[in-house]
Amino acid sequence: MIDVRRVQSLEPYVADQIAAGEVVERPASIVKELIENSLDAGAGQIDVQIEGGGVDLVFVRDDGHGIVAEDLPLALQRHATSKIESAQDLNGVASLGFRGEALASVSSVARVKVTSCAVNSDAGAMLEVHGGNQLADGPAPHNVGTTVEVRDLFFNTPARRKFLKTDRAEMRQIDLTFKRLSLAHMDVGFSLAQAAGHAARARQLSLAAGSIEQRLEKVLSADFVSQSIQIDESSGAYRIFGWVGLPAHHRRQADQQFFYVNGRAIRDKVVGHAVRQAYQDVMFHGRHAVFVLFLELPAEAVDVNVHPTKHEVRFREARDVHDFIFGSLHRALRNLRPGQALASDEPQVIAGEGHATSWNQATNDQKPPQQASFGVGAAMVPVAPSTGGPPGGLAQLVNEIAPQWTSGEGGGEQSEGMPPLGYALAQLQGIYIVAQNAQGLVMVDMHAAHERIVYEGLKQELEQTGITRQPLLVPHLVSLSEADADILEDAHAQLMDAGVVIDRTGPGTIAIREVPALLKHKQIGQMLEEAVADIVAFGTTREIQRRQYDVLASIACHGSVRANRNMSINEMNALLRAMEQTENAGLCNHGRPTYVMRSMSELDALFYRGQ
Ligand code: ADP
Ligand code: MG
Numbered sequence: 001m002i003d004v005r006r007v008q009s010l011e012p013y014v015a016d017q018i019a020a021g022e023v024v025e026r027p028a029s030i031v032k033e034l035i036e037n038s039l040d041a042g043a044g045q046i047d048v049q050i051e052g053g054g055v056d057l058v059f060v061r062d063d064g065h066g067i068v069a070e071d072l073p074l075a076l077q078r079h080a081t082s083k084i085e086s087a088q089d090l091n092g093v094a095s096l097g098f099r100g101e102a103l104a105s106v107s108s109v110a111r112v113k114v115t116s117c118a119v120n121s122d123a124g125a126m127l128e129v130h131g132g133n134q135l136a137d138g139p140a141p142h143n144v145g146t147t148v149e150v151r152d153l154f155f156n157t158p159a160r161r162k163f164l165k166t167d168r169a170e171m172r173q174i175d176l177t178f179k180r181l182s183l184a185h186m187d188v189g190f191s192l193a194q195a196a197g198h199a200a201r202a203r204q205l206s207l208a209a210g211s212i213e214q215r216l217e218k219v220l221s222a223d224f225v226s227q228s229i230q231i232d233e234s235s236g237a238y239r240i241f242g243w244v245g246l247p248a249h250h251r252r253q254a255d256q257q258f259f260y261v262n263g264r265a266i267r268d269k270v271v272g273h274a275v276r277q278a279y280q281d282v283m284f285h286g287r288h289a290v291f292v293l294f295l296e297l298p299a300e301a302v303d304v305n306v307h308p309t310k311h312e313v314r315f316r317e318a319r320d321v322h323d324f325i326f327g328s329l330h331r332a333l334r335n336l337r338p339g340q341a342l343a344s345d346e347p348q349v350i351a352g353e354g355h356a357t358s359w360n361q362a363t364n365d366q367k368p369p370q371q372a373s374f375g376v377g378a379a380m381v382p383v384a385p386s387t388g389g390p391p392g393g394l395a396q397l398v399n400e401i402a403p404q405w406t407s408g409e410g411g412g413e414q415s416e417g418m419p420p421l422g423y424a425l426a427q428l429q430g431i432y433i434v435a436q437n438a439q440g441l442v443m444v445d446m447h448a449a450h451e452r453i454v455y456e457g458l459k460q461e462l463e464q465t466g467i468t469r470q471p472l473l474v475p476h477l478v479s480l481s482e483a484d485a486d487i488l489e490d491a492h493a494q495l496m497d498a499g500v501v502i503d504r505t506g507p508g509t510i511a512i513r514e515v516p517a518l519l520k521h522k523q524i525g526q527m528l529e530e531a532v533a534d535i536v537a538f539g540t541t542r543e544i545q546r547r548q549y550d551v552l553a554s555i556a557c558h559g560s561v562r563a564n565r566n567m568s569i570n571e572m573n574a575l576l577r578a579m580e581q582t583e584n585a586g587l588c589n590h591g592r593p594t595y596v597m598r599s600m601s602e603l604d605a606l607f608y609r610g611q
Contacts, residue, residue, distance in 0.1 A: 027054025053167030245290030278329035284591030319539025424572035
């Protein structure tokens with residue numbers, strides 16, 4: 001016989017430890033919670049100190065509004081918060097915290113001391129709680145603001161302590177958490193000091209309030225600002241702004257991708273997918289883009305109460321959000337054109353340097369930088385989208401474009417008369433065009449550049465003439481789950497726009513009757529499968545279009561000038577002019593650069609001239 005076990009309430013401290021597991025995964029989670037509390041308290045300066053990878057000590061001090069002495073014990077209790085009052089408030093949470101469980105969770109698995117002095121109180125107070133047990137309290141001196149010290153993480157739950165990584169790995173996580181939060185609050189000053197433990201180096205990072213450019217450079221990289229374009233786009237209630245790295249400024253890891261929704265750093269598959277697609281045509285295979293982007297939308301349009309760590313959100317209209325992000329980034333990226341190099345000593349003014357302006361205001365009245373230099377030493381400038389597709393064949397190219405510049409007017413692209421990519425001097429080894437422009441030397445990979453021009457031309461043609469559909473003689477039958485079939489059926493208008501005509505023939509069968517002409521020999525079933533997966537996850541798909549682009553790309557590759565073909569100066573100049581007018585011309589279809597530029601001063605440096 002099995003004994004019946006009775007139901008009983010857990011001791012509060014056991015419940016706290018269980019709950020703590022969700023909030024406090026590792027030291028970096030504590031850093032996040034404490035900094036968020038400081039931000040919610042309106043701090044202007046937040047100082048963080050770390051010892052032993054955050055296991056020995058996490059110390060966070062702020063100059064925010066503080067905690068009233070009598071409230072201290074409550075602040076460390078679970079489900080006690082000053083940020084929301086009713087379930088109603090959950091629909092439009094404006095603060096970073098609201099669940100009222102961070103301090104309680106942390107103090108159930110570590111030794112916590114909170115010292116605070118509230119605005120308008122005469123004296124500070126402190127409270128110390130070790131593993132859920134209150135040890136000490138009383139008056140304590142403190143400036144207006146709060147200090148939280150967390151020591152000996154998991155001292156009472158050794159099993160969890162074993163799951164921690166090395167100090168060095170924990171430090172890296174803390175560093176990333178700190179940086180991620182700092183980017184979303186440019187108007188707040190931050191400092192992070194990580195003391196050297198065994199085998200760990202001491203590190204110090206301090207970020208002054210209001211200095212946006214400096215912060216981007218310290219958090220991402222020294223050249224991030226010059227290697228990115230600034231965007232700010234709105235549509236209806238949505239706004240996206242921030243910096244997107246130029247496609248050539250890619251990284252091996254996706255570790256510099258900062259995305260915020262209403263000021264909260266999030267990881268989200270809808271967002272990730274939209275961004276990846278925007279870079280799809282221009283990113284080198286297997287590499288990752290770099291960006292800092294802020295999406296703003298009405299608080300009701302997004303649910304932040306999905307997960308205790310609030311890393312995830314849920315969008316009410318995932319498809320709209322996806323399309324908005326994709327559209328904004330795609331436009332920004334495709335409007336890059338080969339342009340003038342940035343004078344390297346010309347500082348780029350981003351905004352409100354040195355002023356503690358609010359981040360939103362600071363970005364509102366900024367225009368995107370006029371110029372942004374390009375990763376391979378060349379430069380790109382954002383321009384208005386061009387109309388009229390570039391021609392396909394090289395001969396046609398010469399005819400249409402050559403007269404503009406052979407007249408000696410330089411085509412009038414530039415006031416000085418010298419077009420951005422200059423004029424061809426010679427062909428090198430049948431592969432490269434050597435040209436000179438106003439800045440110095442330009443070298444172009446003929447095949448890569450021509451391939452991109454033809455590809456973009458074909459894409460534009462497809463967009464302008466619309467997709468030609470081809471009826472299948474025998475409809476292609478696809479069997480799938482009933483739920484997936486429902487989804488596809490609901491998306492039939494969207495599929496029709498993409499050139500696919502479907503029709504439901506049974507609970508779990510769909511007949512494909514027409515497909516885009518370009519794809520008639522391709523594997524339709526697999527394409528549809530991937531489209532369904534997209535539509536289920538993101539409400540939208542670009543899979544069908546992507547596959548057509550793949551076909552166009554291979555047509556472009558075969559139709560482009562091959563290496564070792566002799567080109568006349570006229571032809572080479574025509575190619576340069578076409579590049580200047582082509583979307584994404586700085587990168588070939590596989591994300592490799594099509595040209596590099598070396599300024600005279602860079603060339604002089606090679607020869608130690610003037611030194
Ligand atoms: P939440 O942030 O979700 O409200 P926490 O457990 O993180 O929950 O904090 C509980 C409460 O303690 C907060 O609602 C706030 O009133 C107070 N508090 C915590 N940290 C600070 C701080 N640095 N400055 C001022 N008040 C704080
Ligand atoms: Mg909190």
